[in-house]
Amino acid sequence: MDFGMIIAWAVKILSLFFVILTGVAYYTLAERKFAGFIQDRPGPNRAGPFGIFQPLADGIKFIAKEEIFPKNVSRAMYLLAPTISMTCAILAWAVIPFGGTLPAPVWLLNLTGIETINLQVANPDAGVLYMLAVSSLSVYGIMIAGWASNNKYSLLGGVRATAQMISYELPMGLSIVVIVIMSGSLKLTSICEAQKDVWNILTPPGFVAFFIYVTAMFAETNRLPFDLAEAESELVVGFHTEYGAFKFAMFFLAEYMNMITMSCLTTLLFFGGYNVPFGLGAGSGFETLIGLGFFIGKVLFFAFLFIWVRWTLPRFRYDQLMRLGWKKMIPWGLFAVMFASIYTVYWKESWTSLFL
Incomplete structure (x- = not known):
């Protein structure tokens, strides 16, 4: 590997890291603003115009507070x-494709000789398995936090989170297996690319898999109505009570x-990722930027869905959570896998032709 490639990767990784942290900071502000709107109150509005410096104030507060060990x-x-939770959350972004390729800036071209930048840090053949593996590791951070805190609330929250995940x-x-069967790739x-003609959400097996995935998505992220951890x-704030x-x-x-x-994963698996509907912008030379814009728009919609659901639905009881997962979701998931297999072999071509 030459030095220019290392520089290009470093620039890409640092840029992505900056975008992630900035986006997350203002996502927290967006949630508080939407919560205020839903509850008929202004939300954060003191730090800067319309509260736009509130994430910066929160960051300074967290850094400046005294570190206490119970x-x-x-x-x-x-x-x-x-550390485990934060690391797993960052690692997952390495394989997310945000779009195609963009021309490299002049300074990077002169420094490295690289003419284009791929809007993805890494593109492994088993990207879906990588995402599942990294998301599975994050449960260790929650489990260890619950045990190491020497607190009954924290321990119970850690046990709940582990069972839930x-x-x-x-x-x-x-x-996700449904999508892999229909796409023929991990x-x-x-x-x-397999969704250029028809998004997976518009196919019968993809439609079923989407609702299974979205329900599991809320449980995996410990968000309402599944924030039992x-x-x-009941548990103060669960596994991070002592933090x-x-x-x-x-x-x-x-x-x-x-x-x-x-x-992002919902957008990639079910809504075509960075593919632009109806061929908008094709041949204009701005396909990558238009695709990136559509990708960001779809991601923002699902990010808003998390906020909307949190301030709309009540919390499930724990027995309801477990019953839904084991007695309803898993049988429906197995049905979706069999349905996807039959659809891919017998109906896929005829169904796709309806949209062309």
Whole structure:
């Protein structure tokens, strides 16, 4: 690998890292603003015009607060837990394709000789498996936080989160298998290319898999109506009850990163990713930028869906959560996999021709 390629990758990774942190910061502000709108109050409006500096004020507050270690905690594990959650949340972004290729800036072209930049850090052949593996590892951060805090509320929250994630990763995996069967690939860019003519949401198996996936998505991210691991009325704030200052900020950022990651994955698997509907902008020379714009728009819609659902639906009971996962979602997921197999062999070509 030459030096120019290393420089190009470093620029791409640092740019993505900056975009992620900035986007997550203002996603938290957007949630608080929408919550205020739904509850008929203004929301944050003191730090800067319309409260736009509120994320910066929150960041300074988290960094400046005193780091406190509760008595009798396992200090190494106590510090490791938020690190695992944050690391897994960031690693998932490495394989997300945001679009095609863009011309390299002049300074980067002169420095490295690279003429185009691919809007994806890495493109492994098993990108879907990578996403599932990284998201599965994040449960260790929650489980370790619950155990290491030496607090009954935290331990119960960690146990709940672990059981919840294990239960809902199965139907989520089955819904993704539906997409893999229809696309014939585990590569995220190939899945996007397979939706150039018809988005997966517009196919009968994809429609079924979408609702399974979205339900599992809320459970995987510990968001209402499935936030049993952080149920304030029962467990204070669950597994991070004993966390404060920057350690709490890491859990907080990881949660919102995971929400945006799931929004990106939903867009890629079911809504065509960066594909532009009806061939808009084709041949104009701006296809990549238009595709990036459509991708961001779709992601913002699903990010808003997280906020909307949180402030609209009540919390499930824990037995209802488990019953839904094991007795409803998994059987429907198995049905969707069989349906996708039959559809791909017998009906796919005729169904696609309806949209051409």
